[in-house]
Amino acid sequence: MKKLAAILVLFFSIVFINPVFIFAADPTSAEESSTETAKTPVLEKIGDWFATFGKSKEEKEIILQEREINRVTQEENPEMKTYKEKFQSDLKNLQEKAAQEVASAEAKAAKLKEEAAIKADKLIAAAKEKMQNQMAQFKEKASVELANYKEKFKEQFKEKAASTLDRAKELINNIK
Numbered sequence: 001m002k003k004l005a006a007i008l009v010l011f012f013s014i015v016f017i018n019p020v021f022i023f024a025a026d027p028t029s030a031e032e033s034s035t036e037t038a039k040t041p042v043l044e045k046i047g048d049w050f051a052t053f054g055k056s057k058e059e060k061e062i063i064l065q066e067r068e069i070n071r072v073t074q075e076e077n078p079e080m081k082t083y084k085e086k087f088q089s090d091l092k093n094l095q096e097k098a099a100q101e102v103a104s105a106e107a108k109a110a111k112l113k114e115e116a117a118i119k120a121d122k123l124i125a126a127a128k129e130k131m132q133n134q135m136a137q138f139k140e141k142a143s144v145e146l147a148n149y150k151e152k153f154k155e156q157f158k159e160k161a162a163s164t165l166d167r168a169k170e171l172i173n174n175i176k
Contacts, residue, residue: 062091
């Protein structure tokens with residue numbers, strides 16, 4: 001709590017007392033500053049700062065101009081009303097232009113997304129076809145090799161069966 005109070009005292013002393021010390025050495029700049037502060041009080045400056053905090057440079061300029069126009073038109077100056085109307089029409093035009101550009105960018109993004117999906121589908125189809133061809137070749141090769149192994153096995157079985165049968169015949173003949 002003491003820290004908060006110290007910070008607040010320091011803040012208010014800088015805000016309200018600092019201009020006196022800054023302009024003590026140069027009275028002409030003090031006069032200029034006094035006319036500026038008369039034009040825009042400290043609370044308005046703080047409000048402007050909060051209104052433009054975190055905005056881009058262009059947005060800051062637009063907001064500050066709009067706030068200045070609102071302040072001046074409160075005095076109901078006819079010239080300022082025309083400036084305000086011009087500014088509002090310019091602002092509206094800028095907003096419309098920005099909306100058109102956003103719509104254009106969204107359309108381009110959708111088109112690119114569609115093109116990417118089509119390319120991806122083509123690549124998937126090509127990969128699928130390649131895999132199917134490789135599988136067909138593998139099946140064909142496997143069936144040929146299986147047929148060769150069957151033939152070899154049959155021949156070996158016949159040879160072994162024949163040799164076993166010949167031995168059995170010999171044994172039977174020897175027993176008799």
